[in-house]
Amino acid sequence: MAHKEISPEDWAPAKGYANGILTEDGRLFVGGQIGWNAQKIFETHDFIGQTEQTLENIVTVVEKAGGQITDITRLTWYIKDKKEYLARQREVGQAYRRILGKHFPAMTMVVVVDLIEDDALVEIEATAVLQR
Numbered sequence: 001m002a003h004k005e006i007s008p009e010d011w012a013p014a015k016g017y018a019n020g021i022l023t024e025d026g027r028l029f030v031g032g033q034i035g036w037n038a039q040k041i042f043e044t045h046d047f048i049g050q051t052e053q054t055l056e057n058i059v060t061v062v063e064k065a066g067g068q069i070t071d072i073t074r075l076t077w078y079i080k081d082k083k084e085y086l087a088r089q090r091e092v093g094q095a096y097r098r099i100l101g102k103h104f105p106a107m108t109m110v111v112v113v114d115l116i117e118d119d120a121l122v123e124i125e126a127t128a129v130l131q132r
Contacts, residue, residue, distance in 0.1 A: 006065045011038045020061040022130070028065045030126040032078070033057040034117055042119045047084050048091045050121045055099040058126045067130040069103050074127040077109040081121065085109075 006020030006028065007013070014031075021029045034057075035050025036042045044050060059069060079085050085092065105126075115123050 004065075006061055008038065008060050008064045011060075012040045020065055022065045026130040028062060028067060028071070028126075028128040028130055030058055030061045030128065032123040032125040033061070034115065034120040034123050036117070036120075045119060045121070047081070047121045048088060048095050051092055052095040052099060054122055054124050055096065058124060059099060062126070062128050065128070065130060067128050069100055071128040071130050072100070072103065072105045072126055073129050074105050075107045076125045077107065078112045078115065078123040079109065079121070080112060080115060082111045084121075 002024060004022045005018045006022050007018065011019070017031050019031055019033070021031075023029075033054050035044065035053040036057075037053065042050070043053070058072070058075075062068065062072060115121075
C-alpha cells in the first residue's frame with residue numbers, strides 16, 4: 001500500500017517529518033501542528049492566537065489532501081499550561097468554532113512539560129477519514 005505525503009505548496013518545507021500522510025483507503029494522519037504560519041514564524045505568543053493558527057494549519061493540511069473539516073475524526077491536543085487553558089476555556093471554544101464550526105471529533109488533551117519549538121504553547125495532531 002502506497003502512502004502520499006501531504007504538504008501545502010506555500011509552506012516552508014517540513015524537515016524530518018511530514019505534515020500529513022494520506023493512505024490509499026482515505027485515512028489522513030496530520031502531524032502535530034503548532035501556532036506558526038506557513039513560513040514557520042510565530043505571529044503571536046498568545047495561547048488563543050496560537051490555538052487558532054494551529055487549527056487553521058490542520059484545516060489547511062486536510063483541505064490539501066482533498067478533505068473537509070467534517071472529515072476530521074480525532075484531535076489530540078498537547079498544551080504547556082493547564083491553568084491558562086482552564087482560565088481561557090471560553091476563548092478556546094470561540095477560537096475553535098471560528099475555525100472548525102460545530103464539528104466536534106473525538107478529542108484528547110494532554111498537559112506536557114514542553115514542546116520542541118520553544119515558542120509553541122499548543123500542538124495538535126489530527127486524524128481524518130476522507131470520503132472516497
